[in-house]
Amino acid sequence: MPIPSNYSSPTRVSAKDRAFSQIQEWIIDGTLQPKEKLNDADLAKALGVSRTPIREALQLLNVQGFVEMFPGVGTQVTSVNPEDISKILPPLGVLQALAAELAAPVISQETINILRDINHKFAKALIAGDTFTALKQDEKFHNIIIDLAQNPYISNTASMLQAHVMRLYYNKTIILKERSIEEHEDILKAFEQKDREKAGHIARVNWLRAIDEYYSEEK
Structure with a gap:
């Protein structure tokens, strides 16, 4: 029987990519602890x-x-350094801002509505104290904007930095605040106005605010 012309085979994930994703997830959520030695056979x-x-x-x-x-010695998980927040968030904020600027002229109202629904779920989880769900909704919100930029250099670099941010969240270096709910909505309003500059500015502020919050709480 001939294969239908509209058939799309499922995306296969290589063993390396699957291993990378799972080990990275275990490092991010603390299943694999800092300084823990890793045995490739295990x-x-x-x-x-x-x-x-x-x-x-x-x-x-x-x-x-x-x-x-x-x-000749082995491999171990790196330590979590809270001070890295000031090294990770600035470049990520720039990339997120650029993605928002690129997304503003092309984003559809349908996608804006999807983002608004995600932000509502984010708000509900955050207010209820469900940090894990809030974190996932926040990640989903920003990833959609990154994807809209249609730039693999932005998405690949942002993905790596975002993984480090997630690790800081799990380490409680970064704490999600309700201010993000309003900032997300402001980004969406800028999208509706097709205001690239405003969308980019708010997106950048949304990420960099965590640096000031961290150091103010450290004092």
Whole structure:
């Protein structure tokens, strides 16, 4: 039987990508603790893959700063440094602002409505104290805007920085605040007005505000 012309085969995830995503998630949520030594044989067994994709995944995680590799010694999870907030958020804020500026002229009202619904779910979870759900909704909100920029260089770099931000959230270095609800809505209003500059400015402020909040609470 001929394959239908409109058939789309399911996207397959390579063993390396699957290993990378899972190990990164375990590092972000603290399942794998800072300074914990990683054994590629144990990870391979846990994930049901060979040691080769595990090693490839660890090499990429090393490049991205989630693990440290010591030749002839071993690999361990990197420490969480709260001070890194001032190194991670500025470039991420710039990328998020650029994505918002690129999205503003092309975003549809339908997508704005979807984002508004996500923000409502974010607000509901945040007010209820459901931090995990709020965090996921916040991530979804910003990822849609990143995708609208249709720039792989922005999305790939932002994804890596966002993963470090998630780790800081789990480490309680960054605390979600209700101010974000209003800022999200202001971004959406700027989108409705097709105001690129305003959308970008608010998006950047939304990310950088966490730096001031962190240092004010440290005093």
